[in-house]
Amino acid sequence: xxxxxxxxxxxxxxxxxxxxxxxxxxxxxxxxxxxxxxxxxxxxxxxxxxxxxxxxxxxxxxxxxxxxxxxxxxxxxxxxxxxxxxxxxxxxxxxxxxxxxxxxxxxxxxxxxxxxxxxxxxxxxxxxxxxxxxxxxxxxxxxxxxxxxxxxxxxxxxxxxxxxxxxxxxxxxxxxxxxxxxxxxxxxxxxxxxxxxxxxxxxxxxxxxxxxxxxxxxxxxxxxxxxxxxxxxxxxxxxxxxxxxxxxxxxxxxxxxxxxxxxxxxxxxxxxxxxxxxxxxxxxxxxxxxxxxxxxxxxxxxxxxxxxxxxxxxxxxxxxxxxxxxxxxxxxxxxxxxxxxxxxxxxxxxxxxxxxxxxxxxxxxxxxxxxxxxxxxxxxxxxxxxxxxxxxxxxxxxxxxxxxxxxxxxxxxxxxxxxxxxxxxxxx
Numbered sequence: 001x002x003x004x005x006x007x008x009x010x011x012x013x014x015x016x017x018x019x020x021x022x023x024x025x026x027x028x029x030x031x032x033x034x035x036x037x038x039x040x041x042x043x044x045x046x047x048x049x050x051x052x053x054x055x056x057x058x059x060x061x062x063x064x065x066x067x068x069x070x071x072x073x074x075x076x077x078x079x080x081x082x083x084x085x086x087x088x089x090x091x092x093x094x095x096x097x098x099x100x101x102x103x104x105x106x107x108x109x110x111x112x113x114x115x116x117x118x119x120x121x122x123x124x125x126x127x128x129x130x131x132x133x134x135x136x137x138x139x140x141x142x143x144x145x146x147x148x149x150x151x152x153x154x155x156x157x158x159x160x161x162x163x164x165x166x167x168x169x170x171x172x173x174x175x176x177x178x179x180x181x182x183x184x185x186x187x188x189x190x191x192x193x194x195x196x197x198x199x200x201x202x203x204x205x206x207x208x209x210x211x212x213x214x215x216x217x218x219x220x221x222x223x224x225x226x227x228x229x230x231x232x233x234x235x236x237x238x239x240x241x242x243x244x245x246x247x248x249x250x251x252x253x254x255x256x257x258x259x260x261x262x263x264x265x266x267x268x269x270x271x272x273x274x275x276x277x278x279x280x281x282x283x284x285x286x287x288x289x290x291x292x293x294x295x296x297x298x299x300x301x302x303x304x305x306x307x308x309x310x311x312x313x314x315x316x317x318x319x320x321x322x323x324x325x326x327x328x329x330x331x332x333x334x335x336x337x338x339x340x341x342x343x344x345x346x347x348x349x350x351x352x353x354x355x356x357x358x359x360x361x362x363x364x365x366x367x368x369x370x371x372x373x374x375x376x377x378x379x380x381x382x383x384x385x386x387x388x389x390x391x392x393x394x395x396x397x398x399x400x401x402x403x404x405x406x407x408x409x410x411x412x413x414x415x416x417x418x419x420x421x422x423x424x425x426x427x428x
Contacts, residue, residue: 006375006386007200011208013216014188018375018385019203020195022368028196029372030102031091032110033380036184037084037308038162039225047127047164048172050083052180054123056090057081059114068105075101078369083162085308087380093369096197100206106192107210110185115177124169131163139242143420144249144317145302151236152251152416157225158311186217193376193385196368226311229253234416239423245294247319247420248326250333252410254300256310258382265395266402267314268305270410271298272353273345273403274316274336279352281336286318292329293318306391309381314410326419330412340407344400354396361392 007019041048059065072079077094092102135141146161153159192211194203230253255263274282275298286293296318301307318329345353364370365388379385 004195007204008379008385009204011187011212013212013214014186014219015211015214016191016379017204017207018191018193018195018379019198019200020193020371020375020385021198021200021203022195022371023197025368026096026197027093027368028096028099028102028194028198029091029093029368030099030106031089031193031372031376032106033087033089033191033193033373033376034185035086035189035219035222035380036088036180037086038160039085039157040184040222041162041180042176043156043160044168045172045176046160046168047131047162048168048176048180049088050162050164051123051127051169051172052177053081053083053088053090054126055115055119055177056109056113058116058119058123060108061112061114062108063105063114065114065119068109071101071105077102084303085162087377089373089376091369091373093372099194099198099203100210103194103206103210107214110187110190110211111214113181113185115174115181117174120172120174120177124172127164127169128166131166135163137242139244140240140247140420141242143238143240143247144251144315144418147238147420148249148251148302148313148315148416148418151234151418152230152253152313153227153311155225155227158227182217183220186219187211187214188216188219191376191380193372193379195372195375225309230414230416232414233412235419236417237419237421240420241423243420243422245319246322246326246422247317248329249418249420250316250330251416251418252314252414254312254314257301257306257312258309261382261394262398262402263406264300264305264312265391266398266406267300268357269350269353269395269398270340270403270406271300271314272356273340273349274298276353276356281340282316282333285336286329286332290332292324292332293320295319306377306381322422326417330417334412337407337410341404344404347400350398350400350403354398357395358392361395365389 004020004022009017072092075094075098077092079092081090150159257264282296298316302313374388375385378388
């Protein structure tokens with residue numbers, strides 16, 4: 001797939017727009033990324049950003065509840081939204097003839113979502129049921145993205161449960177919702193992306209028509225969420241009544257994903273050297289060799305790469321049998337990190353890893369919905385939508401010495417270790 005020529009503009013109300021024409025299929029993707037996520041929600045209101053995402057689908061001042069669903073699906077399209085540490089996104093993929101409909105729908109709820117006591121109560125119940133299904137009643141629910149941050153971080157923005165505590169959710173008020181919308185859902189705090197089968201001048205005109213009169217509000221100043229790194233190893237244990245086997249997660253602080261991008265990319269490559277494929281270091285040693293674990297993985301970002309600003313987390317997770325001591329696993333991890341720190345990966349090892357990354361990224365970007373969301377998130381977090389198409393080449397350019405340097409920074413005296421133990425009554 002040829003890389004599209006990107007067109008960027010900013011409306012008078014501050015809304016940033018990215019247009020990515022691709023006439024190869026009669027389909028369009030529309031997304032809106034708001035610069036607000038888990039880390040921005042008020043203290044004492046855990047899960048509020050995710051709750052608000054649900055509320056944005058409950059109608060507007062000009063459309064009744066479920067109208068958004070009906071209009072998109074009636075056009076043969078699909079839609080969704082998701083909440084991340086530093087942004088919330090909403091998107092539709094539709095036949096290109098329905099472009100104006102999608103733009104109207106997104107502009108309409110950006111202008112005035114329907115915030116009512118009935119909608120709030122209903123969506124609090126929906127989110128609580130989602131938590132029961134995905135966290136409380138599932139083996140390893142919330143592992144590691146909910147359970148590891150409070151071990152590695154100390155401040156509320158970085159450490160708290162972004163899914164939400166039931167008590168906090170139940171105390172959310174309409175006044176909280178109105179203040180959250182007024183603060184964070186301003187046009188100047190958002191990026192609109194339109195990709196696919198579009199004619200640029202017509203798309204610009206339609207965007208101006210539907211978004212141009214959305215009232216401008218000041219863009220909120222984003223605070224720094226920086227905090228000191230751990231100065232010793234921190235361990236905590238979580239009892240899971242549904243877990244069949246013990247598990248562990250090791251968390252390390254990473255370089256700034258935006259301000260130190262090259263070092264951040266080196267950590268992505270390091271994660272692949274450690275665990276990607278049967279020939280990777282930890283797979284060979286801990287799964288196929290000794291073996292000490294039944295499964296092991298590693299990665300940058302608790303939701304995946306390029307989804308958060310600083311601070312971000314490098315994690316290694318593993319499941320193991322009860323007879324295997326945790327310190328044996330941690331010792332093996334430390335030895336492999338020390339080995340890479342002392343002797344950089346070989347050229348062949350690096351080539352396999354970067355080829356895997358390139359294939360994965362190109363396959364991912366082949367889907368219109370992923371391209372649309374990728375352009376929006378890179379524009380929001382990095383100020384450069386085009387960076388999405390540069391990432392594969394930049395990963396391929398990571399040197400063995402850079403990977404070695406990344407391994408040197410993952411030290412046992414500056415990490416969090418979360419131990420998940422099957423609780424009494426769990427399946428052993």
